[in-house]
Amino acid sequence: MRYFEDLAVGETASFGRYEVTREEVLDFARRYDPQPFHLSDEGAAATHFGRLAASGWHSCAMAMAMLVEQMKATPTASLGAGGVDELRWLKPVHPGDTLRCQTELIDKRASASKPDVGFMRQRLTMFNQRDEPVMSFIANALIRRRASGEGTAPAA
Template sequence: MALHHLEDFAVGQTFSAGPLRIEEDDIKRFAGEFDPQPFHLDNEAAGNSFFRGLAASGWHTAAITMRLLVGSDIRPAGGIIGAGFEELRWPRPVRPGDALHIESEVLEVRPSRSKPEQGMVKVRTTTLNQKNETVQVSVGNLVVFRRPPTA
């Protein structure tokens, strides 16, 4: 698959990837290392929590989203280089057995004023479960390189 330079991106363009299934062991393993709260680690504690059952950490959902983005056909030249998020929401928890997929849409493409070899692409990425319920929404800016001038 070809790499996309800044000039290849256009507002409204879409990209997708997935699904990737998340199991109970995945949720507990990630939480044990990065977000060791009872509602991510223990079924009984999770059942008595705000989540009313075992739920993946939002950071786990973000990491899965990143994995799906890397496997998608967005493929910016230079890699997926984040310059920050304008929005990051988790409207619904990820549960054991969920199969996640992503849908990304280009919202803005702008060349850099100070670095002529690159620009920014603003992308909204929605992560959904197997029921097409939204589990994460992010709006982020990616650094994307311009096509090198021909000699």
């Protein structure tokens, strides 16, 4: 388990593999973002997308799915999130794309009022199979601090 004290500003991680399917793009769009360019090839052809494109909100959900799998593989003492800053959809995501993520810890600080809580800001960038960034955001997360007197994790 990684705690606040185990994390270093500047550390990066690359992870995930998510294959985007046409069925998933259409299902998400029908349910949550029913705009023509997310619902049909014809609707997308009439726009700058040119072909069926996933909703940006679907892209966020796909990034979250990869992030949760990474948290399972490398457990951290997460206490949830406090929001997202600077969300950018940089390129369309299309059926047939294969996505991956990279994170960088850009800031961390201990809570002034809760001794067992730390805050961290982490930039997540999602890439397609051509290594083109398709989305980025800064996640504001809460993470548990070690109890006083508890040792640190062994060096990796």
